[in-house]
Amino acid sequence: MGTLKDKKVLIIGDRDGIPGPAIEECIKTVEGAEVVFSSTECFV
Numbered sequence: 001m002g003t004l005k006d007k008k009v010l011i012i013g014d015r016d017g018i019p020g021p022a023i024e025e026c027i028k029t030v031e032g033a034e035v036v037f038s039s040t041e042c043f044v
């Protein structure tokens with residue numbers, strides 16, 4: 001995930017797919033990446 005290094009990240013997860021907090025935990029492993037918004041939505 002070198003493309004996210006030193007970037008600000010906006011996360012929109014899916015209730016029936018991958019939730020926002022799960023994606024956020026993965027992003028936390030990238031050096032310098034900053035999560036500025038994380039949410040889980042229901043797309044019906």
